[in-house]
Amino acid sequence: MPGINEVAELAGVSTATVSRALSGNGHVSAATRERVISAASELGYVVSSNASSLATGRTKxxxxxxxxxxxxxxxxxxxxxxxxxxxxxxxxxxxxxxxxxxxxxxxxxxxxxxxxxxxxxxxxxxxxxxxxxxxxxxxxxxxxxxxxxxxxxxxxxDDVAIARLATEHLLSLGHTTIAHIGGNKEYERDFHLPTNRRVGYESALEAAGIPVDPELFQTADFTMRGGYQAAKQLFGNPRKRPTAVFAASDEMAIGTILAARDLGLEVPEDVSVIGIDDHDLSDFFGLSTVAQFPxxxxxxxxxxxxxxxxxxxxxxxxxxxxxxxxxxxxxxxxxxxxxxx
Amino acid sequence: MPGINEVAELAGVSTATVSRALSGNGHVSAATRERVISAASELGYVVSSNASSLATGRTKxxxxxxxxxxxxxxxxxxxxxxxxxxxxxxxxxxxxxxxxxxxxxxxxxxxxxxxxxxxxxxxxxxxxxxxxxxxxxxxxxxxxxxxxxxxxxxxxxDDVAIARLATEHLLSLGHTTIAHIGGNKEYERDFHLPTNRRVGYESALEAAGIPVDPELFQTADFTMRGGYQAAKQLFGNPRKRPTAVFAASDEMAIGTILAARDLGLEVPEDVSVIGIDDHDLSDFFGLSTVAQFPxxxxxxxxxxxxxxxxxxxxxxxxxxxxxxxxxxxxxxxxxxxxxxx
DNA sequence: CTGAAAGCGCTTACAG
DNA sequence: CTGAAAGCGCTTACAG
Structure with a gap:
């Protein structure tokens, strides 16, 4: 491994000049720069980031x-x-x-x-x-x-706004029995994400004059399986089956679609489903969603x-x-x- | 940011001793080590990895x-x-x-x-x-x-062996019309993965005395959607519908399951499906597979x-x-x- | 067991 | 524009 000294020697300049020519800090004549650069590439020189970091205090x-x-x-x-x-x-x-x-x-x-x-x-x-x-x-x-x-x-x-937007989309389609599959408390530590999304959902309903119904609320763990299970609970309720479900993530929403199918419900004819994320798989499942762009x-x-x-x-x-x-x-x-x- | 000097001073020893006490290289008396360690923690000292790397040549x-x-x-x-x-x-x-x-x-x-x-x-x-x-x-x-x-x-x-195993599983269940959804050439660069899996599939068939039929072969891009589309082609073939499909990845296999459902075929009653991976989602879809453990x-x-x-x-x-x-x-x-x- | 000192490979004021 | 030299913060033979 060649060091800066060898480059300096080959180019016939000091190490200071090599450093300046290669880093672009400080002035070096065009001719000298040329020589340094070709010497460096001839030797296959590449600066040691440790030495450089130690000297400059920056690590890149x-x-x-x-x-x-x-x-x-x-x-x-x-x-x-x-x-x-x-x-x-x-x-x-x-x-x-x-x-x-x-x-x-x-x-x-x-x-x-x-x-x-x-x-x-x-x-x-x-x-x-x-x-x-x-x-x-x-x-x-x-x-x-x-x-x-x-x-x-x-x-x-703005998780509250996102959830409100998703819910409003369902409201605008005439739905009034809208369920929500939110996140577990386990995910609360992530800046109260489940709560914020639930609040957005509830505020949209309230603004539309629709009372919030605890029977239309389930929680899950943000996975497809979790969404599937929660959705089955919701769809299985004999006296209050939702016509639409807003899930707090696309994976849970996809689980919801699959649960609907397994129960013989058609999406969107019998039930509308919307999620949040725009997950990789969402397009494939035809899932409506509010995209966030990670x-x-x-x-x-x-x-x-x-x-x-x-x-x-x-x-x-x-x-x-x-x-x-x-x-x-x-x-x-x-x-x-x-x-x- | 305290340096090693400050620790040395506080502990009343040389920097060499501090280095030795903290790194564990070289002998230091127990008493001295104690003093150094408590001085270091008192000052909140932590070694500079750059300086250390430069001196040792190791970066960790x-x-x-x-x-x-x-x-x-x-x-x-x-x-x-x-x-x-x-x-x-x-x-x-x-x-x-x-x-x-x-x-x-x-x-x-x-x-x-x-x-x-x-x-x-x-x-x-x-x-x-x-x-x-x-x-x-x-x-x-x-x-x-x-x-x-x-x-x-x-x-x-051993991709050949994995594919053979998956295919043998289907054979052992009595299937003889077994299709394969393999990877595109685009994925060939990954050490010929699609070819190796195809070879494993074909060798299992041949060992069972079943001729390889190009009509039972499709390629896709390792995604669920790709698998879905390829499977539709396979299942749609009016004169040779497979009773089993071996897909070169679980995502494609899941796509295959969904394609079967959309065509009104039941899995596994009408068609068996196996993949490779043991993807996160495979358990949820009840997918048989050959697990690799990434x-x-x-x-x-x-x-x-x-x-x-x-x-x-x-x-x-x-x-x-x-x-x-x-x-x-x-x-x-x-x-x-x-x-x- | 411990210390003084050289050295790791750069960069950058300081001079000129 | 360029060079000599100090310094970045550690580690480790070398002595003792």
């Missing part, structure tokens, strides 16, 4: 802390962040922080803080005040994805970070950025039918 | 190169690798190398080789001889997951790497390690029924 590396990897939403955020980071010349160091407080403390202490990263993207992670302070004290920008974090720039989506979320997080890392091009925004969402109507929702009753 | 960081992030198989491999790496005290730097040769060269030149990582896990990536040589020359262990790489330790699965694959890759990184605990294995697989019979396969013909 961003830590991404994410609770799960193999779920559509999270892996999409990760994908978006990765490609944006790569485009900006940054590496991505991955910290999968599913578990308990211990694992988490360990990651913070032993990894994040080792000056290994210039900044942190925290996905769906509620940092404690101490953790935030510590990172900020070190002058490491943080951006949170998924919910507001005190004192930290965040990207978040890849975009990852990309936006990187953009915000770059602004903070390179204050020159700083566009100074607000502390919290709202994420876009969009109603996508496919074939799982339709006007309430006469076939019913 | 492993690069994982992976073609896609948001697909079940790959994200599961990643998850397995991540947790195993974390457990071993290593960081994971992620390189998502979907694209073209350019992006790829760029990653190699500008990232991997910057001495940022101690080792590389290459998932489903055919490295060129040059790339392999270069990494090996730098003394960076590599382990490939997904297929044999010349001169590199690899983990691979998380385990990620974990094993890390183990092999650790053996090479820490030759002390070297268990010196062969160059290529075969991955386990297992037939899982659920409710999508059954004895060929009398209802047919």
């Amino acid at each position: 590396n961003v830590g991404v802390v994410i609770p799960v990897l193999n779920q559509w939403f999270y892996s999409s955020v990760l994908q978006g962040a990765e490609s944006a980071l790569l485009a900006n010349g940054y590496d991505l160091t991955l910290y999968n922080l599913g578990g308990g407080a211990d694992e988490r403390r360990s990651v913070f202490e032993h990894f994040l803080l080792r000056k290994r990263v210039d900044a942190v993207i925290a996905v769906s992670l509620e940092l404690t005040a101490g953790e935030t302070t510590r990172l900020l004290d070190m002058n490491k920008p943080i951006v949170g994805v998924g919910g507001p974090l005190p004192g930290v720039r965040t990207l978040s989506i 890849e975009l979320q990852g990309r936006l997080a990187v953009e915000i970070l770059m602004d903070q890392l390179h204050p020159s091009r700083r566009t100074q925004g607000t502390l919290n950025t709202s994420l876009p969402y969009e109603l996508i109507v496919r074939s799982s929702t339709a006007r309430v039918s006469n076939r019913r009753r | 960081n492993v690069g994982v190169v992976i073609p896609v992030l948001n697909q079940w198989f790959y994200s599961s491999v990643l998850q397995g690798a991540e947790s195993a790496l974390l457990a071993n005290g290593y960081d994971l730097t992620l390189y998502n190398l979907g694209g073209g040769a350019d992006e790829r060269r760029s990653v190699f030149e500008h990232f991997l080789l910057r001495k940022r990582v101690d080792a590389v896990i290459a998932v489903s990536l055919e490295l060129t001889a040059g790339e392999t040589t270069r990494l090996l020359d730098m003394n960076k262990p590599i382990v490939g997951v997904g297929g044999p790489l010349p001169g590199v330790r690899t983990l691979s699965i 998380e385990l694959q990620g974990r094993l890759a890390v183990e092999i790497l650790m053996d090479q990184l820490h030759p002390s605990r070297r268990t010196q294995g062969t160059l290529n390690t075969s991955l386990p697989y297992e037939l899982i019979v659920r409710s999508s396969t059954a004895r060929v029924s009398n209802r047919r013909r």
Whole structure:
């Protein structure tokens, strides 16, 4: 492995000049730059990032802390962040922080803080005040994805508004018996996502003058199977079968479609179904949904970070950025039918 | 940010001793160690990984190169690798190398080789001889997951055997008109996966004395939708409808189940379906399959790497390690029924 | 068991 | 525009 000295020697200049020519910091005559560059490529030289980081204090590396990897939403955020980071010349160091407080403390202490990263993207992670302070004290920008974090720039989506929009879509089609499959309390820690979506659903109903009926509410674990089971409960109710179901995620909504089919109900003739996400599979199932764009979320997080890392091009925004969402109507929702009753 | 000097001062020892006490390399008296450790924690000291790496030449960081992030198989491999790496005290730097040769060269030149990582896990990536040589020359262990790489330790699965097993399962249930939905050529680059699975299917048929019929073969893109469409073709064939379908992935197999339902065929009464993977959704759909264990694959890759990184605990294995697989019979396969013909 | 000092491979004021 | 030299924060022979 050739070092900077060898390049300097071959090019007939000092190591300082090599550093300047290759990094673009500081002036170097065009001719010299040429010589340096060709010497470097001849030797196959590539700077040692450790040495460079130690000297400059910058690592060109961003830590991404994410609770799960193999779920559509999270892996999409990760994908978006990765490609944006790569485009900006940054590496991505991955910290999968599913578990308990211990694992988490360990990651913070032993990894994040080792000056290994210039900044942190925290996905769906509620940092404690101490953790935030510590990172900020070190002058490491943080951006949170998924919910507001005190004192930290965040990207978040208006879950109440999304849920209201989905429900209003059903209302506008004439439905009045609209059930909701929400998330378990287990998912409450993610910035009260289940509650927010439920609140959006209820507020839409109330605005339409329709009383909220606890019989039309079920919870599940955001999976297809969970949605399927919850939907069976709903559809099986002999005295109050919903004509429409709003599920808090597309996977649960797909489970709902499958449950309807298994009960001999047709979608959307007998029951309309809408979800939230615009999951990979939703188009295939013809599912109407409110799209959130996780890849975009990852990309936006990187953009915000770059602004903070390179204050020159700083566009100074607000502390919290709202994420876009969009109603996508496919074939799982339709006007309430006469076939019913 | 306190440095090692401050810890040394507070503990009343030299920086050398601090380093030794904290890292565990070299002898330090118990009393001194105590003092150092409490001084360090009092100051909130944590070593700078850059400085440490520069001095030792080791980064405690492993690069994982992976073609896609948001697909079940790959994200599961990643998850397995991540947790195993974390457990071993290593960081994971992620390189998502979907694209073209350019992006790829760029990653190699500008990232991997910057001495940022101690080792590389290459998932489903055919490295060129040059790339392999270069990494090996730098003394960076590599382990490939997904297929044999010349001169590199690899983990691979016997796709021919898996496909044969799946097909034999159908044969043993009395099926003789068995269709296969294989992968597109587009996926051939992944170590000829589609071809290998097709070969396994055909060899099982031949061993059973059943001629291979091109009318019973379709290709798709490994997605549910692709499987659905291919299955419709198969089931729609008026003169040769299969009684069983072996799909080269679970997502395609699930698509097949849905296609059957939409045509009014019952699974498994009218048609048996088997896939490969044991995807997250397979249990929910009652899909019989041959499981491969991607998380385990990620974990094993890390183990092999650790053996090479820490030759002390070297268990010196062969160059290529075969991955386990297992037939899982659920409710999508059954004895060929009398209802047919 | 412990310390003084060299060295890891860069970058960047400071001079010129 | 370019070079000599200090410094980034550790680790580790080398002595003792």
